[in-house]
Amino acid sequence: MFLAIVAIATLSAGFGLLLGFAAVRFRTEGDPVVDRIDSLLPQTQCAQCGFPGCRPYAAAIVSEGADINRCPPGGDATIRALADLLDREPKPLDPERGVVKPRAVAVIDEEVCIGCTLCIQACPVDAILGAGKLMHTVIADECTGCELCVEPCPVDCIDMIEEPVTLSTWRWPQPVDSTGGSGSPARQAG
Amino acid sequence: MAGQSRLWHFHGGLELPAHKSGSTTEPLTAAPVPGVLIHPLSQHIGSPSEAIVAPGDYVKKGQPVASATGYIGSPVHAASSGTVIDVGPQPVPHPSGLSADCVVIETDGRDDPYVGYDPLINYRTLNAPALRARVRECGIVGLGGAAFPTSVKLNVGTGLKSLILNGAECEPFISCDDMLMRYRAEQIVSGAQIMLHVLEIRHCCIAIEEDKPESHQSLLKALSAAGDERIEVVRVPALYPEGGERQLIQVLTGKEVPVGGIPADIGYLCQNVGTAVAVARAVLRGEPLISRIVTVTGSGVAQPRNLEVRLGTPISHVIDACGGYTEAARYLVMGGGMMGFPLQGDQLPVIKATNCLLVASEEDIRPRSPAMPCIRCGDCATACPAQLLPQQLYWHTQSEEFDRVEDLNIYACIECGCCDLVCPSHIPLTQNFRYAKAQIWSQKRERERSDVARNRFEARNARIAAEKSERARRLAEKTRMLQTGAADPAAKKALIDEVMKRVGDKKDSSAEESGKE
Amino acid sequence: MQFLLTRPPHLRPAVNVTRVMAELLVALAPATIAYIWFFGPGIIFNMAICVAVACLAEVAMLAARGRPSVAQLSDLTAVVTAVLLAFALPPLTPWWVAATGAAFAIVFAKQLYGGLGYNPFNPAMAGYVVLLISFPVEMTQWLPPAGTDLTAERPGLEATLWYVLTGQLPAPLSWDTIGGATPLDDVKTQLGLMRTVDEVRSGPLYGDFGARGWEWINNFIAIGGIWMLYRRVIRWHIPVAVLLGIIIPATAFYIADPGNHASPAFHVFSGATVLGAFFIATDPVSAATSDRGRLIYGFGIGMLTYIIRAWGGYPDGIAFAVLLMNMAVPAIDHFTVPRPYGHER
Ligand code: SF4
Ligand code: SF4
C-alpha cells in the first residue's frame, strides 16, 4: 500500500515537473490573436469581407465571431490557414463576398485622367501619386489590386491589369497526376 | 587535393544507361550559318541584357548586340554578320514556352568579323580584373547548362585551394563535353592556365568520368604537350549526378558545400570544360562567345552527332544539319534525359545553355504510368544525392504543408530526378518538389508584399487619424478664443476676418492639399 | 514541327510495385516446398483460402471506397499479405480461421486505414495476432515435423482437406495422436517445469541448431531472403538488425546461464525468426524509412521478440514485436531524419 502511494506520488511529481518544464521550454510568444489573424490575411485592404480593411476583419473574427470565409483575395489558402489557427472547420469561400481572381494592379490611363483626386482618397495604401487637376499614376509595386479606386473614378480611366508572367516569375505548375490515387484531389496550379 | 590519390563518394546516385554512343561516332563538325539568327536578351542567370542595336542596323560577326545590365549580367553578340530585322519578343527556349525580347538578325552569308577585342597573348602580364573584364565583355557564361556569368564566378578573391574543371558529363544522351575534350583538349588546358592565373592559385584538376577513355587520352596528350605541372586529370566513376557541381566536389575532396553557400566557401571553384575553352578563345584570340558545341541525339533524328552551332541558330536548322527528323520523333528536349526541359516547337534558337537537343521517340521517353500510393520503401531516400527524404517531402507537398517541406530542406534538392527513377510506385516526385519550391517562393513573395501593404495601410490610417485630431484641436482652440475674446468686439472681428480669409484660401488649394501624401 | 510535352526526368523507373511483390512471392517458393515436405499439404489450402479471401476483401473494400480495383489488385500486395499470413498459420487450420485472418488483415488493418501505403500496422501480423487471440486452440495445434517419429500416422491430403473444411479430424486421427507442440512452446513449458535446456533439446523435436524441420524451413526462407537482397527487393538493414536484436540478448543470457536459456542458434532457427526478419519486418509500408531508422526498428523487433519468447506469455513473439515496433515508427522516423547535404553534422 505504502509503496503504491509512493510510486504514484513520484510518478505524478515526475510528470508534473516534465509538464512544467515543457511549458517553460516550449512557450509560444504571446502575440495577440488579432495580430496573428492579421498576419494571415492578404492585406489587399479591399473591404470585400465587409470590413474596412484586413485588420478590422481580423478584429471582427475575434470579437464578433465573423466567419473565416469572407476574404476573396486570400482564397482557399487563407481560409485553410485561418481554420488551422483558430481550430475551426475550413469552408468554401462565401460567394456573396466575391470570387477568387488572379492578382492584378490598377493602371490609370494617363491620357484620360482629369486629376480629380478621388482615387487617391479611395486607395487604402496610398499607392496613387498625383495632385489636384494633374495627372495621377499608380505605383505598381505598392498597389494591392483591391479595385477600390476603380469605382470612384468619374471618367473610368482605371483598369485592373493582370500581372504578366515573365521568364523570371514563371514557375513549374503542380504535376497533374500526383495524388497517387489517394489524398486530396489535385488542386489547380496556383 | 594535390596529388589526387583518393576519391570519395556522394550519397545515392544512379548508374544510368548512357545513351551516348549514338552521338559520338561522327566527328565534330560545324553547322552551317542559318539565314536568320535569334539572340534572346536573357540567356543567362541574372538581369537581362539591353539591346544596343535597332532594326536596320548592320552588325558584324562577334559584334555586341546587347550589353550587360547589372553586375550579374552578360552581353550578347551577333553570331554572324547581317542586318538586324527585329528587336522584340520572340518565343525562347524555356520550359514556360513564353516569349521574351530578342535581337533577330538576317545574315548576309559573308560572316564579316568584328574587330573589337585584341588577342591577349601575353595575358600573364595582365591582372585579374583586366582578364575578368575580357571574359565579361566576351559574354562568357557557364556552358554546363546553368549559364551563370563566368566573370562573376571568377571573382571570388584569393586563397582558393583548387580549380576544378568539370568534364564529368553524367547525364544520359549528352556528349558535347566528351567531344570537346576529344577535339579541343589543348584549348581546355589553355583555359585552365588562364583561370589559374586569374585566381592566383597553383592547382587545377580536370575530372573525367571513367567511361570516356578517348577524352582522357587526348587530355593527357594535351597536358604533356603543355608540360604544366599544376594541372592534373582525375578519372571519377561514372555515376549520375556526378556532374553536379556539389556532387563532383564531394567526390574529389570529400567535403560538402555548406547549404546556402558556394563552393568557394570551402576553397574550390568549379567550371565546365566548355567554359574553359570559351575563356581561352576570348583571351587568346579575342573571340566572343558566339558558338557552342551541341549534342543532337535521340532516335527522332536521322544522324545523331555533335555540332558546333552558332548561338541563335533556330533548332530546326540544327536538326536539318543532322539529316532531319525520323518518323519516330515525338519529343524535343533541351538538355539531357534527366534534367532537360521539353520544347513545344523547333523555331526556337540555340542559346548559350543549349548543351543538347534530344529528339526522342516514344521508346526513348515512355509515357508515365499512373502513380500509385507511396509504399514508403525508402528507395528514393537511398538514391537522393542531397540526402533528403523525398517520400516525406512528397507527403507534405501533397497536403500543402509547405513549412514542413521547408523544414525538410527542400532547397537542398537539386532536382536531379534520381528519386523518380527508383520509385516503384512511379510517383512524379521531382515534379512535386519543383512545384513545392514554386509555392514556397510565391508564398514568400506574397508575404513580403502583404507586409508592405500592411505598413502602408497603417501609415495611412495613422495619417488620417492625425489629420482628424489636428482639425479637432484647431476647432477647439478657435472656439475657446472666440469665447474668451468676446469681451473685445474689435479683436473678435479681426479674428473672424482672419478665419474667413483662411477658409477662402483653403477653398482654392483644397484639391491640391488632399492630393499630397 | 510540334512536339509533345513531358516533364523531367524523362527516363522512367525500371521497377514497379507489382514486380517487387512478385519477386517476394518467388523468394518464398523454396520455403513453401520445404514446409510441405515437413508439415504436409495444409499450407497449400491455407494459402489458397487466404489469397482468395484477401483478394475478395480488397476488391470489395476498394469498390466501397470508390477506387479502381483492378489496378490496385494487380499490385499483388494483397496476395503477399495473404501468403505471409498463411505461412504463419499452423499446417492444419480450419478454413474459417484462415478466412477471418485474411479478411481482418485486408479490411481492418489495411483498407480502413486508407489502403496501400497508409496502414500503420503490418496487415499480415495484425491478422495473425487477431487469430491468436480469437482462436487460441486452433492456432496452437501444430503437427510435428516429418521425420520426428512421434507418430506413425500423419494426415494425408484428404484428411487435411477434411479438417480444413470441417475443423474435425477424420475418424482414426485425433489431435492426441498426431498433434505436437511447437519447439518454442515446448521449451517454454519445459523450462517452466524446471528442466534444463539440454534435457529439453534432447527431445525428438530438436535438430542440429534449432528445431527439427523449422531449421530447414528457416534455411530456405533465408535463401529466399538473400535472393531478395541480391535483387534489391529489400535492403540489408532490417533483416540484419532483427537477427542481431535476437542474437545479442540470446548470446548474453546463454553465456550467463546456459541451463535456463536456449542458445542463440536455437532462437534464430526456430519459430518465425527468419521469416520475420526477411519477409515480415521488411514490409516497407509499416517500417521506418531511413537507414538508421530501419536499424533501430529491426533491432527493436529482435529484442522484443526475445523478451516475449523468454518472459512473455506467448511462445513466439515476432508478430507482437512487429506490431509494437510499428507503433514506434513515427517516433523513429522523427528522430532519424538524415542530415541533408551541406548541413552541419
Ligand atoms: S477581403 Fe479584402 S479587406 Fe477583407 S481581409 Fe480580405 S483582403 Fe483584407
Ligand atoms: S530530385 Fe531532389 S529529392 Fe529527388 S533525388 Fe534528386 S535531389 Fe533528391
Ligand code: SF4
Ligand atoms: S521510392 Fe516511391 S514508393 Fe518508395 S518511399 Fe520513395 S516515394 Fe515512396
